[in-house]
Amino acid sequence: MIQIFGIPIQALMGQILLGLVNGSFYAVLSLGLAVIFGLLNVINFAHGAFFMLGAFFAWMGLHYLGVSYWVMLLVSPLLVGVAGIILERGLLRHLYQLDHLYGLLLTFGVVLLMEGFFRSIYGVSGLPYPVPSALQGGIDLGFMYLPIYRLWVVVVSLALCLGVWLLVEKTQLGALLRAATSNPKLVEAFGINVPLIVTLTFGCGVAMAGFVGVLAAPIMQVSPSMGANLIVVVFAVVVIGGMGSILGSIVTGLGLGVLEGLTKVYWPEAANTVVFMIMVIVLVLRPAGLFGKQA
Amino acid sequence: MTTPMLEISDLHAWYGEAHVLHGVNFQVHQGEVVTLLGRNGAGRTTTLRAVFGLLNRREGSIRIGGQEVIDWPAYQIAHLGLGYCPEERGIFPGLTCEENLLLPRKLRVQGGQAMSLDEIYQLFPNLHERRYSPGTRLSGGEQQMLAVARILRTGAGLLLLDEISEGLAPVIVQALAHLIRMLKERGFTIVMVEQNFHFAASLADRFYVMEHGRIVREVLASELSEQQAMLDELLGV
Amino acid sequence: MNKKFAISLAVFAALCALPFVGAYPVFIMKILCYALFACAFNLLLGYAGLLSFGHAAFLGGAGYATGHALAVWGMSTVQGLVFGVMVAAAMGVVFGALAIRRSGIYFAMITLALAQMAYFFFMQAPFTGGEDGLQAIPRGSILGIDLNNDLALYYFVLMVCALSFAFCSRVVNSPFGYALRAIKENEPRAISLGYDVERFKLIVFVLSAALAGLAGSLKSLVFVSVTLADVVWHMSGLVVLMTLIGGVGTLLGPVIGALIVVVLENKVGEFGQMLASATGWNGFELLGQSVPMVIGLIFIVCVRLFRQGVVGELAHWLRTGKSP
Numbered sequence: 045m046i047q048i049f050g051i052p053i054q055a056l057m058g059q060i061l062l063g064l065v066n067g068s069f070y071a072v073l074s075l076g077l078a079v080i081f082g083l084l085n086v087i088n089f090a091h092g093a094f095f096m097l098g099a100f101f102a103w104m105g106l107h108y109l110g111v112s113y114w115v116m117l118l119v120s121p122l123l124v125g126v127a128g129i130i131l132e133r134g135l136l137r138h139l140y141q142l143d144h145l146y147g148l149l150l151t152f153g154v155v156l157l158m159e160g161f162f163r164s165i166y167g168v169s170g171l172p173y174p175v176p177s178a179l180q181g182g183i184d185l186g187f188m189y190l191p192i193y194r195l196w197v198v199v200v201s202l203a204l205c206l207g208v209w210l211l212v213e214k215t216q217l218g219a220l221l222r223a224a225t226s227n228p229k230l231v232e233a234f235g236i237n238v239p240l241i242v243t244l245t246f247g248c249g250v251a252m253a254g255f256v257g258v259l260a261a262p263i264m265q266v267s268p269s270m271g272a273n274l275i276v277v278v279f280a281v282v283v284i285g286g287m288g289s290i291l292g293s294i295v296t297g298l299g300l301g302v303l304e305g306l307t308k309v310y311w312p313e314a315a316n317t318v319v320f321m322i323m324v325i326v327l328v329l330r331p332a333g334l335f336g337k338q339a
Numbered sequence: 340m341t342t343p344m345l346e347i348s349d350l351h352a353w354y355g356e357a358h359v360l361h362g363v364n365f366q367v368h369q370g371e372v373v374t375l376l377g378r379n380g381a382g383r384t385t386t387l388r389a390v391f392g393l394l395n396r397r398e399g400s401i402r403i404g405g406q407e408v409i410d411w412p413a414y415q416i417a418h419l420g421l422g423y424c425p426e427e428r429g430i431f432p433g434l435t436c437e438e439n440l441l442l443p444r445k446l447r448v449q450g451g452q453a454m455s456l457d458e459i460y461q462l463f464p465n466l467h468e469r470r471y472s473p474g475t476r477l478s479g480g481e482q483q484m485l486a487v488a489r490i491l492r493t494g495a496g497l498l499l500l501d502e503i504s505e506g507l508a509p510v511i512v513q514a515l516a517h518l519i520r521m522l523k524e525r526g527f528t529i530v531m532v533e534q535n536f537h538f539a540a541s542l543a544d545r546f547y548v549m550e551h552g553r554i555v556r557e558v559l560a561s562e563l564s565e566q567q568a569m570l571d572e573l574l575g576v
Numbered sequence: 577m578n579k580k581f582a583i584s585l586a587v588f589a590a591l592c593a594l595p596f597v598g599a600y601p602v603f604i605m606k607i608l609c610y611a612l613f614a615c616a617f618n619l620l621l622g623y624a625g626l627l628s629f630g631h632a633a634f635l636g637g638a639g640y641a642t643g644h645a646l647a648v649w650g651m652s653t654v655q656g657l658v659f660g661v662m663v664a665a666a667m668g669v670v671f672g673a674l675a676i677r678r679s680g681i682y683f684a685m686i687t688l689a690l691a692q693m694a695y696f697f698f699m700q701a702p703f704t705g706g707e708d709g710l711q712a713i714p715r716g717s718i719l720g721i722d723l724n725n726d727l728a729l730y731y732f733v734l735m736v737c738a739l740s741f742a743f744c745s746r747v748v749n750s751p752f753g754y755a756l757r758a759i760k761e762n763e764p765r766a767i768s769l770g771y772d773v774e775r776f777k778l779i780v781f782v783l784s785a786a787l788a789g790l791a792g793s794l795k796s797l798v799f800v801s802v803t804l805a806d807v808v809w810h811m812s813g814l815v816v817l818m819t820l821i822g823g824v825g826t827l828l829g830p831v832i833g834a835l836i837v838v839v840l841e842n843k844v845g846e847f848g849q850m851l852a853s854a855t856g857w858n859g860f861e862l863l864g865q866s867v868p869m870v871i872g873l874i875f876i877v878c879v880r881l882f883r884q885g886v887v888g889e890l891a892h893w894l895r896t897g898k899s900p
Contacts, residue, residue, distance in 0.1 A: 153875025
């Protein structure tokens with residue numbers, strides 16, 4: 045049996061895969077956070093709560109209506125997107141002229157409300173969600189066992205990230221978004237309904253969070269606090285990577301996920317905090333973030 | 340007497356808490372070129388921004404083609420056929436020259452002369468050469484051309500131009516003057532804010548002088564030579 | 577004697593008299609500790625314009641330090657308190673030095689992340705007792721008076737808090753305080769005037785951390801226990817809420833905010849039941865059982881409609897006779 049620094053290679057590769065899975069979540073969530081921040085100048089504290097909402101909608105769909113994973117993969121993000129649009133239109137947009145911190149505070153209140161609501165109905169412990177039958181099982185590669193579902197999660201998340209990157213950098217709609225991020229008033233002067241674009245972008249950003257929530261449901265337990273601990277790590281990811289670049293968010297998210305996985309193997313006590321430690325190091329050496337343009 | 344294309348009555352405007360426009364009144368008729376003169380801080384740029392709804396707080400009356408728009412958001416005002424060239428040119432960073440040109444959509448206004456991308460490139464060959472360059476890497480003159488070209492893409496008939504000759508070499512300023520004259524011949528209505536008096540004098544039909552957020556004088560092009568002394572004093576030129 | 581001083585004296589006198597009119601000393605001490613916590617936080621947010629989302633780290637950190645010093649090392653009460661404050665101040669130096677490297681929203685995110693790091697540290701470190709926390713912390717005595725007597729502790733805590741508020745008031749109205757406000761209003765201007773902005777920010781951060789630590793140390797004495805609940809991010813959010821409700825950037829605001837929040841936490845269950853029976857809607861009862869939900873709602877309402885907080889709105893109303 046091959047060992048790397050005293051750890052059997054199967055265990056190591058397994059953790060790296062798990063790290064990639066977590067990293068995919070970090071990447072998609074930090075991407076959504078960055079896109080929303082770029083356009084709205086609001087840090088959406090509730091991003092983790094929308095992630096949780098996506099997972100819960102999937103669970104509720106299966107549990108109450110018998111709707112399959114595959115359908116909920118499409119429907120859940122839509123529902124989450126609608127919830128996001130209601131939040132943006134109803135509450136957030138009135139804060140744009142004020143200090144950016146108010147947006148952070150409002151979304152913090154939303155987190156407490158949403159998590160508190162689900163906790164009061166479903167309690168604290170996680171609800172199980174089965175892996176869809178088509179994705180069950182795994183492939184034995186010799187040096188590791190590859191669960192199909194985890195591979196699926198990583199591939200789909202990466203595809204989503206790449207899709208967003210293509211949209212923003214290579215299409216006309218993306219050009220519109222980039223222009224509106226730098227000078228929204230002038231874009232309005234060209235007759236483009238920027239407030240509508242802002243609303244839809246927020247909706248899409250949180251829909252992305254809801255989407256990975258569905259992906260996460262069979263892996264993590266579906267619980268009201270599943271987004272809370274994740275979002276703080278995502279904040280650290282964003283500080284490390286900087287919010288200026290899409291590719292930067294993706295690379296940073298994935299990289300940190302893998303690093304976290306490796307830490308779990310070689311230095312388990314530090315696994316919870318390694319991302320924060322890296323954040324500290326990056327702050328000392330390169331305050332603007334690894335890929336950051338000064339925000 | 341036809342409806343003025345743009346009619347401003349008792350316009351007050353605020354930047355945050357600061358009260359910047361104290362009751363501005365003027366009119367612009369179809370096909371005219373009108374210039375707003377005045378020292379820095381007189382409120383000329385603010386007036387253009389107020390017309391386009393880019394300020395948070397305005398009071399008074401702004402009528403475009405007879406339509407009252409004081410409460411309208413900027414993107415709705417644009418569709419009445421307005422185009423804006425801001426003082427800082429507003430070239431979108433992160434977008435190429437061509438992406439900047441493709442961004443504006445044809446406005447919903449009837450009878451606009453929206454130019455196609457090919458027509459723009461014919462009019463501005465140097466933009467065609469630099470079309471894949473990032474917009475902010477163009478020279479000052481090219482950026483100014485790009486800014487004007489952008490609004491010609493929309494079919495806007497009423498153009499608000501803020502200091503388009505600022506900081507440009509005389510050769511380019513001449514090219515701009517030529518462009519404005521051509522637009523005037525095609526029937527565009529233009530409101531210009533200009534520091535460069537000679538540039539403005541060669542193009543405008545009428546001049547308004549602003550001071551402390553108000554219009555204090557109106558001068559016709561035909562009266563320019565007589566009023567020269569008064570203008571020199573007011574503008575401190 | 578000027579009006580503000582007279583009012584403060586009156587409030588102090590009233591607080592001294594409270595236990596004799598039937599109020600539970602422990603309950604009021606809880607409010608006092610949170611009020612000090614909020615005051616410390618407000619120093620940073622209201623006067624320096626820096627939103628820290630990780631202040632619980634200082635509250636709990638000092639609590640653990642004091643608790644450990646008193647229970648395990650057998651330090652005297654005063655020694656234990658001083659130790660707790662010093663630990664909080666040290667954390668403040670480290671957190672502050674890192675967080676100040678960025679500004680605005682990034683600052684808030686960094687403080688949150690650092691506090692989360694502290695949370696995991698406290699969760700795993702053996703000396704904190706992990707999930708169970710520190711229990712049965714000996715209160716010790718001051719000048720021979722046994723602090724296990726709730727009334728005796730009450731006056732001690734009241735004295736310490738009163739002195740701390742007075743200190744805060746002095747800081748805010750000192751040249752240092754004015755410089756801070758200048759930095760908050762217009763940082764580039766302050767820099768151009770020659771102020772070492774980074775140093776000012778760090779100093780106020782450490783001050784705020786130390787005072788928050790004092791609140792945490794006192795709290796560990798009052799409840800003779802410290803748990804993870806004192807370092808979790810909900811606690812950081814709670815102090816933000818207290819300051820927001822009370823009125824950011826006012827001296828009295830945090831105190832009022834702490835009062836409101838503590839009363840709310842205790843009474844929300846009853847209130848919910850009352851509303852449920854009054855309106856017949858069971859949802860109120862559900863709401864009453866979930867403190868986070870109510871707090872979240874209040875947060876949202878405050879940010880949307882009520883940004884000046886109680887004290888701010890009241891002050892505005894008194895000045896102009898109408899609501900802002």
